[in-house]
Amino acid sequence: MSRRPSPSSSTAVPAARYLIGIDGGGTGTRARLVDSAGRRLGQGEAGPSALGQGVDQAWRNIRQAIDAAFLAAGLTPAAEADCALGLGLAGAEVATRRERFLASAPAYCKLALATDAATTLAGAHAGRPGTIVAVGTGTIGLARHADGRETSANGWGFPVGDEGSGAWLGLLAMQIAQQAFDGRSAAGALARAVWRTAGGSRAELLAWCEHAGQQRYAELAPLVFETEADDTQAAALLAAAAQAIEATVVAIDPRAELPLALCGSLGRRLEPYLDAATRARCVKPAGDAIDGALQLVREQIRQPLAPGIP
Amino acid sequence: MSRRPSPSSSTAVPAARYLIGIDGGGTGTRARLVDSAGRRLGQGEAGPSALGQGVDQAWRNIRQAIDAAFLAAGLTPAAEADCALGLGLAGAEVATRRERFLASAPAYCKLALATDAATTLAGAHAGRPGTIVAVGTGTIGLARHADGRETSANGWGFPVGDEGSGAWLGLLAMQIAQQAFDGRSAAGALARAVWRTAGGSRAELLAWCEHAGQQRYAELAPLVFETEADDTQAAALLAAAAQAIEATVVAIDPRAELPLALCGSLGRRLEPYLDAATRARCVKPAGDAIDGALQLVREQIRQPLAPGIP
Numbered sequence: 001m002s003r004r005p006s007p008s009s010s011t012a013v014p015a016a017r018y019l020i021g022i023d024g025g026g027t028g029t030r031a032r033l034v035d036s037a038g039r040r041l042g043q044g045e046a047g048p049s050a051l052g053q054g055v056d057q058a059w060r061n062i063r064q065a066i067d068a069a070f071l072a073a074g075l076t077p078a079a080e081a082d083c084a085l086g087l088g089l090a091g092a093e094v095a096t097r098r099e100r101f102l103a104s105a106p107a108y109c110k111l112a113l114a115t116d117a118a119t120t121l122a123g124a125h126a127g128r129p130g131t132i133v134a135v136g137t138g139t140i141g142l143a144r145h146a147d148g149r150e151t152s153a154n155g156w157g158f159p160v161g162d163e164g165s166g167a168w169l170g171l172l173a174m175q176i177a178q179q180a181f182d183g184r185s186a187a188g189a190l191a192r193a194v195w196r197t198a199g200g201s202r203a204e205l206l207a208w209c210e211h212a213g214q215q216r217y218a219e220l221a222p223l224v225f226e227t228e229a230d231d232t233q234a235a236a237l238l239a240a241a242a243q244a245i246e247a248t249v250v251a252i253d254p255r256a257e258l259p260l261a262l263c264g265s266l267g268r269r270l271e272p273y274l275d276a277a278t279r280a281r282c283v284k285p286a287g288d289a290i291d292g293a294l295q296l297v298r299e300q301i302r303q304p305l306a307p308g309i310p
Numbered sequence: 311m312s313r314r315p316s317p318s319s320s321t322a323v324p325a326a327r328y329l330i331g332i333d334g335g336g337t338g339t340r341a342r343l344v345d346s347a348g349r350r351l352g353q354g355e356a357g358p359s360a361l362g363q364g365v366d367q368a369w370r371n372i373r374q375a376i377d378a379a380f381l382a383a384g385l386t387p388a389a390e391a392d393c394a395l396g397l398g399l400a401g402a403e404v405a406t407r408r409e410r411f412l413a414s415a416p417a418y419c420k421l422a423l424a425t426d427a428a429t430t431l432a433g434a435h436a437g438r439p440g441t442i443v444a445v446g447t448g449t450i451g452l453a454r455h456a457d458g459r460e461t462s463a464n465g466w467g468f469p470v471g472d473e474g475s476g477a478w479l480g481l482l483a484m485q486i487a488q489q490a491f492d493g494r495s496a497a498g499a500l501a502r503a504v505w506r507t508a509g510g511s512r513a514e515l516l517a518w519c520e521h522a523g524q525q526r527y528a529e530l531a532p533l534v535f536e537t538e539a540d541d542t543q544a545a546a547l548l549a550a551a552a553q554a555i556e557a558t559v560v561a562i563d564p565r566a567e568l569p570l571a572l573c574g575s576l577g578r579r580l581e582p583y584l585d586a587a588t589r590a591r592c593v594k595p596a597g598d599a600i601d602g603a604l605q606l607v608r609e610q611i612r613q614p615l616a617p618g619i620p
Contacts, residue, residue: 052520094516152512153492159469160484160519160527174470182463183561202462206404209470210362217470251493 024049044068086297088119123292164244334359354378396607398429433602
């Protein structure tokens with residue numbers, strides 16, 4: 001048996017006056033400040049902190065979001081040693097990035113790091129077993145099973161994966177617009193809407209695509225919903241997105257025994273397109289990714305490391 | 311009637327001792343040297359000269375390929391003023407790049423620039439009306455009609471367009487490998503072949519995709535052909551590539567009145583997958599893109615600009 005301090009052992013746990021939950025992605029960072037009793041004090045925002053965009057930028061924006069949260073709470077930013085941080089960051093699944101990020105951390109009294117998908121899962125089901133499919137710019141499915149196992153599907157990134165996501169819908173919408181432009185198919189409402197947004201000549205469309213990445217393609221996704229009623233190709237894209245979500249759900253929970261929370265702006269919007277059996281399993285998320293990040297750091301404070309293990 | 315010098319007017323045409331044809335793409339540059347009577351003297355190669363990768367690099371590699379062609383011919387590289395250059399370069403359809411490229415040109419006695427697709431078309435049908443679909447890393451279709459009109463389809467670039475191309479096949483092959491890896495579908499021979507090439511763990515596959523672009527995805531395309539006999543998903547991808555080529559042919563030549571040359575490494579390889587009607591129109595290309603580039607510059611020498619027009 002390994003020596004393990006009891007959860008009430010206070011010597012190994014540094015005191016945290018404040019708990020801070022972070023949700024960091026490719027577009028922005030949100031920080032929520034709560035006191036040691038869990039009371040919400042304030043929230044702040046800053047630029048992106050996805051680790052794939054660089055570790056220095058991530059820390060810069062995380063600290064800025066934290067300062068903004070203290071400001072919103074009417075407080076002077078506290079010393080790092082008084083704060084425990086729970087972070088859910090996009091890109092934290094890549095080990096080299098995660099290590100570089102942790103190695104350059106300021107001296108917070110506690111740090112708990114997971115992917116934004118993991119904190120979304122923890123928040124949605126309050127740490128209990130369940131599944132999420134988060135559909136926004138990207139798509140990922142994650143399940144926490146009753147035996148503690150975690151399974152994931154989808155979420156392989158742009159442009160190859162993330163089926164059902166905003167960027168995926170936008171990429172396929174642009175493909176439809178290109179095919180209609182050069183006469184490979186008839187031009188419908190979706191193609192015309194894309195031309196109005198991205199350009200009505202071959203040169204303009206080529207220039208738009210040359211500089212477009214995941215974020216920019218995702219900005220075309222609303223056009224698919226807007227033209228659905230008048231365009232069978234748009235309707236087919238939304239049906240395909242729903243199928244991609246269903247396939248993700250089946251992969252992470254093949255026996256269909258866990259509750260499902262659809263998260264992200266597009267997750268909620270695509271719910272009516274899912275088949276009846278999948279819709280029947282959908283529950284309202286208990287909390288958001290920041291709730292999950294706060295839960296993560298609370299668990300670590302309750303379960304301090306055994307003495308001698310750094 | 312506009313004043314136009316007769317083709318025999320020699321005063322407006324600088325003397326070209328050598329004609330040089332260039333075929334430049336994203337992977338390499340080939341230069342072929344012929345004398346003023348059209349006799350082939352030598353050929354040389356160098357790195358990429360696609361204009362999208364930079365104008366300075368393009369000129370560096372073009373000059374290096376020309377020097378190599380002179381060397382192969384057993385000649386000292388001639389002065390630029392003695393050479394007329396016909397160039398077919400990937401990316402030459404973007405006006406700003408084309409202008410920057412021409413503005414930084416060495417003092418060749420004649421320069422004729424077109425896209426590599428245009429020189430491939432000119433070479434394949436020896437300047438006569440016809441259509442090509444060039445299928446390699448990318449896919450583009452181009453037609454020159456009897457009335458001189460040119461029409462194009464496909465060729466919108468990676469990752470959104472170029473349906474039927476090597477990069478497109480590779481991207482879809484990786485998608486199949488990802489879906490099999492996380493349990494969204496069963497693993498077939500193609501998925502296993504991709505795992506052997508790109509990695510057998512989620513972290514390895516993610517890392518491979520993070521650094522993969524058009525060229526790297528195209529390197530997966532041979533796996534689709536290799537696993538076709540054992541994998542219905544691989545066979546379906548090749549059928550979809552053939553359909554993409556057929557749709558491209560129909561768009562550029564809706565009345566099916568022109569001969570069709572399938573060019574590029576994958577064009578020839580995909581010909582057996584096309585429907586019988588499309589296959590029946592296929593002709594062997596009369597020449598390659600360098601022949602087309604040489605023809606382009608010869609036409610310009612034969613048709614000098616009217617006096618007073620720079």
